[in-house]
Amino acid sequence: MAYFKVDKIQYEGPQSKNPLAFKYYNPDEVVMGKPMKEHLRFAMSYWHTFTYMGRDPFGGDTMNRHWDNTEDVMEKAKERVRAAFEFMEKMQIQYFCFHDADIAPIVPNDLAETNRRLDEIVAVIKEEMKRTGIKCLWGTTNAFGDAKFVHGAGTSCNATVFAYTAAQIKKAMEITKELGGENYVFWGGREGYETLLNTDTALELDNFARLLRMAVDYAKEIGFTGQLLIEPKPKEPTKHQYDFDVATVIGFLRKYDLLPYFKMNIEANHATLAMHTFQHELNMARINGVLGSVDANIGDPMLGWDTDQFPTNLYDTTLAMYEILLNGGLGSGGLNFDAKVRRASFEDDDLFYGYIAGMDTFARGLKVAAKLLEDKVFENFKAERYASYREGIGKDIVEGKVGFKELEAYALKNGVTPNKSGRQEMLESILNQYIIETK
Amino acid sequence: MAYFKVDKIQYEGPQSKNPLAFKYYNPDEVVMGKPMKEHLRFAMSYWHTFTYMGRDPFGGDTMNRHWDNTEDVMEKAKERVRAAFEFMEKMQIQYFCFHDADIAPIVPNDLAETNRRLDEIVAVIKEEMKRTGIKCLWGTTNAFGDAKFVHGAGTSCNATVFAYTAAQIKKAMEITKELGGENYVFWGGREGYETLLNTDTALELDNFARLLRMAVDYAKEIGFTGQLLIEPKPKEPTKHQYDFDVATVIGFLRKYDLLPYFKMNIEANHATLAMHTFQHELNMARINGVLGSVDANIGDPMLGWDTDQFPTNLYDTTLAMYEILLNGGLGSGGLNFDAKVRRASFEDDDLFYGYIAGMDTFARGLKVAAKLLEDKVFENFKAERYASYREGIGKDIVEGKVGFKELEAYALKNGVTPNKSGRQEMLESILNQYIIETK
């Protein structure tokens, strides 16, 4: 049955005026020796695409999906699965991501029934996966929405909530394994605090590490070999989120000897909420060897909350793909659109427009980034810029051969070699030219 | 000779209408078993107090200090030393902090002459220290002001600038030792980047760690036993500063096995520029055992740059002293006013008003925090709040006795114990009452 009137979205090239076509995403086009679709392992977020109905803090639903018009909650969940797979097929999206709570109606505090429902829906998803060849990029658990998580999940002051969270992650990890998920994500939506006046941060952080350690152990136990990922976010819904940004999470993982087991799932919108650029967060993850996967949705730099917009900024996608290519790709990770259509984009077609916007902008970013790398535009500039560390006193510094006394002697004798310009404006001009002119 | 017309500032108590008197800072008053002056090891920042003349990015000097009216740069530097010690005596401040470049006129790229000048001024400072009993809280080097640091100091792309930086720190550390400095601070004003387009962050961070390692080694070599401190700041002057915040710096130090050698010098204004509260940064340092010292100056929450204002917010000082008391004090650290009087507060007397404002506000904060702790206001609330981790399943979690399977079994059997309110509004009310009513 067809849930959407729209036909499969096809690549028509940059001159197409068809809004329901790709202008830049050409799945089989080879870039740097690999087809685009392998560089750009796009994923659909189940939640924003099939359960977000337009609600915001000041208003109710604006979207009305006809496949939701059934009374029975389990039937509705199954209809959504089928609609979702049709949508992905039509969008040529090869992966999906999900929270447990997205796919099946949870029953708060009835874990047994919730798990039974999950199993029932997972069976339907598996059928659809088999039918379509679409795969699971990652699963996760929603341990933030229900009232019991009001004080946190793994960092709750209530130990029974910690226990429930563990049980929920256990099931979500099992499901993810069953669905062949290539990664498992932790986003700690309530792992933070509202006020320090009532919070024991030391205990909460220790407990959070305990939870992650249990997850590592359980993954090993059940043979789940997907990559474990942590998604940093600085704030919202809590006033302060413990997983503030990439640097914070790396430091936390090092402290508890957990770094070998985790990589980062970096969301562009969370980067900017932490007052970093998206590229900065990707770069920090890359140089620390923990760039795992990406939530590609962006925010509005003038707004202070997570707007989760489809990525339509060419600078963001170019510089993101630049870091990803330097990283040798994302391995088992991908580009998940943790993005929702605007509340005012409430028609079914807008789902297509949103994904087309994001996929085309990333496809263009890939092409531009690849050309920048092939031409070694920034790489050559940097090689020259840091040349002084490849010989003489610079080499001695890097190789640990000198200390303060030797360097003082050097400075007294040689003074300082003149600096050269950083050429920021020139480099920004070149970036623009590549964004416009790359074929 | 008297540089200031103002007499020594005396404690006159809360009812005094004399603007040139302390209302709350009563140095010998005993709080929690120790005189105030031992809790509050206030320090004068040499730079903002004796070299800041009111310049800002849009305008020139507004202040005219009569003791600066001498042509000879070394004579002027000596006059400043004498004025500074008179000021500290009159303010009853027992410590000072300095950069090399504050105390003596550096000669860019003539290290030998610069060092000779430093020695000459250090001799004068030692005389004044002997005369007054005032001590050195910490020294540091200014490796950000001169043009050669335009691309960084320890993170410069120019290896000879790295060498010069090392030489400069060597000398500053020697001076600090000679002056009996109890700590040595690293604030990396240019250790960051302007644009990722031209930056090799991996090399720069490695180099920064190399510099710190050399500093650790040299301190050991010369027997400097003061605490080494790093002062985080997220941005400004650079677009991105590597020492973004406490969590970032701890992570960085762990990565390079440097954590045992360093603590944090936390500046209130830098906390808020990183979108953290001051208390948050103190708390993160405290629970990680690295709360070393404090730069007490605050910013304006509506402004996006480092305003370095004297701390006049009672909430900030109360909650800061609360964390410091929980930390068992600051050890060899203190409360440095890295604060400048406003550009429009250009009269000599304003220096007194500024320091009185800061010292009184912190003295009040100390009293309130001590009372909150004595009454166990928040501590009892928290003990009750986290009680579930001291018995039953919570105790098992903390002691590592359970994993996902046991916790799932527990959750299936027991569900979730109801949460209790976090009582934020009640706690905020109580805090207000303590701020107003503490005697």
Added chain:
Amino acid sequence: MAYFKVDKIQYEGPQSKNPLAFKYYNPDEVVMGKPMKEHLRFAMSYWHTFTYMGRDPFGGDTMNRHWDNTEDVMEKAKERVRAAFEFMEKMQIQYFCFHDADIAPIVPNDLAETNRRLDEIVAVIKEEMKRTGIKCLWGTTNAFGDAKFVHGAGTSCNATVFAYTAAQIKKAMEITKELGGENYVFWGGREGYETLLNTDTALELDNFARLLRMAVDYAKEIGFTGQLLIEPKPKEPTKHQYDFDVATVIGFLRKYDLLPYFKMNIEANHATLAMHTFQHELNMARINGVLGSVDANIGDPMLGWDTDQFPTNLYDTTLAMYEILLNGGLGSGGLNFDAKVRRASFEDDDLFYGYIAGMDTFARGLKVAAKLLEDKVFENFKAERYASYREGIGKDIVEGKVGFKELEAYALKNGVTPNKSGRQEMLESILNQYIIETK
């Protein structure tokens, strides 16, 4: 019937340890010749207090009010009315504020039925008002929550939505009149834009003015003599809200000759979202003669959205009351707590703690502000500071007697009289002393 177990909240004074008592709000205590309760015309917001159940963008309800446990929506609405009036009685709050949609369950797009329901509930409210003597500070309409307002209400691109909005305001104004409301508020929650790419700002602003003009006319027609108020907010839920801040709204009203008919309802949290201090917005309204009423709830300066917290910051309340006293009070306006208890403060008692926190903090602010004014602390300083405009060339400037040529002649002849310090630090110290020491 008693909805709340808590007894009536009484004034017990600053030493009380009873969390369910006022420490500072003493309704009949005379301050500057008037009882506190007349200075502080506190109002309960119906919506945040009786319809907010703890939902946020990442999670569901946390609060469960026992009086809501009825199936029938109209019965539930009536229970809420009775619970609300009991709450106000117990809190000693003399006023309430409401949206149409708070008090009765609206039926989207069935105006007739919605209006009938409103009438039915209004009757119950009137009974309760009569019984208790509690009054209506202001009414307003909710023209932002329902899906039809997705593109705006008075600024919708859909003219039939404009018509519906007008009809809804008409009814809300009639109800407000019937309830003796002393003001009527316009907060344009969707009057703004999401993207300029699809927006005709010129038409939308003209239409918004048309709507306000109709409201003025209709108020006159029905003899509603309450003050019309506009509540500025810069953003959220929309990306850009037309009523950005006080200055913007005043400019807008002047343009359309509407200024004589409106004053401002200033919300503290909206001030800071616009990067202004609360005092700034009050001051701008005051000097333009349009300070009408206040929404007293504050935000978190580290967060970028409307947290609507109870006001517990003594600086905010002191400086707010300072402006309000300078304004000669708020006339028909009051201090509405457009504040919600934190999501984690989900117990019924927290409603009391929240209001006590806000009322006590404002009561203290009133006392401090009154003392500052009685002692003419800032007023004398300012009189001296601007003295040069009361004589000589300054007087000539103010009286319009001179132009560029005369002033050039003056400057050539006389140069500039030396400036005096602005004494910011001294004034901030004094403010602290008053906050702590005022009896």
Added chain:
Amino acid sequence: MAYFKVDKIQYEGPQSKNPLAFKYYNPDEVVMGKPMKEHLRFAMSYWHTFTYMGRDPFGGDTMNRHWDNTEDVMEKAKERVRAAFEFMEKMQIQYFCFHDADIAPIVPNDLAETNRRLDEIVAVIKEEMKRTGIKCLWGTTNAFGDAKFVHGAGTSCNATVFAYTAAQIKKAMEITKELGGENYVFWGGREGYETLLNTDTALELDNFARLLRMAVDYAKEIGFTGQLLIEPKPKEPTKHQYDFDVATVIGFLRKYDLLPYFKMNIEANHATLAMHTFQHELNMARINGVLGSVDANIGDPMLGWDTDQFPTNLYDTTLAMYEILLNGGLGSGGLNFDAKVRRASFEDDDLFYGYIAGMDTFARGLKVAAKLLEDKVFENFKAERYASYREGIGKDIVEGKVGFKELEAYALKNGVTPNKSGRQEMLESILNQYIIETK
């Protein structure tokens, strides 16, 4: 004599790899019936280009211009004039903008000597203008840099500073007239406040209006027919700047009946500091008929101060030119680069790279905006979107034929016509396609 080694910058087209060539700015290329150079009346800012030496709040000069190496301050000023005109010739820039203080060394508080110096330099400028055909876009006065302006200029608490400011503007306006300046700009760098505790905002704003009124009168008296412009900025250097944003300034001008005499000079960086997009500010000015001129420099959305970067963001320049084309151009205004090369771009060549970057990005923006308008991409969408106001009840609303009663009757009878999607994602996709594909 040649000050710069670089040859005249030529248009070489989008494929050029020459960093010292235009890729997009082709001065004589006709766009929408006019050569690019008439659409894009680029101006050089004298200050940032020839007097900014790299200083920032944490460090000193980084730039060393060889033509500055002369002892005599007047000779140096003349060398700068000649270097500036050579630079503009080589950059193909037809206009310059200046403050009085940029072109000649002012003597604080010696107005007569300052004016004499100005006259001497103006003569040199006139020679160069004659020689090159380069014109003056606008002049202004620097009434913020000198210490006497510490409390403001037209809003100083010191009436003699007001007088001096008036005298200085008088002279600057005379010079601007003599140089054929097409506009005169007011940027009130110190017209604001640091703290409300010491500020009489009512008097200060009245005085500011008095100053502007005098300027209007004097312009008339001397026959200066250039456009008077106000440049909004929300903060920095002051905590709060009275000319916060376009809406605030329009409201202020209306209040004092000054609106007919002024238009706006909108700076992109000031827009974002006020938390508006650049397009927003242009749009607000355009629909109010006061879009006068543009300062094209941008800021960094992650930083909270005025970075004054060259505009290299294609979205900014496209949407800015879109508003400017809708405005029918800028009339006597232009595109001033109030931009400075980065502190690390300290070589002479970087001045060229900076201006090339800005001019190329704006040239590209012009082409894209023109194509968007020719194809009526957004205009057609908006026409359709607001169609309901061109007939039926919408037309009645716009024409003022209906009030609340008629609209209620309409709503009761007709309900609401369904809304249509705002299609934000689709429109953003199209914008990207135009940015990349426009020929």
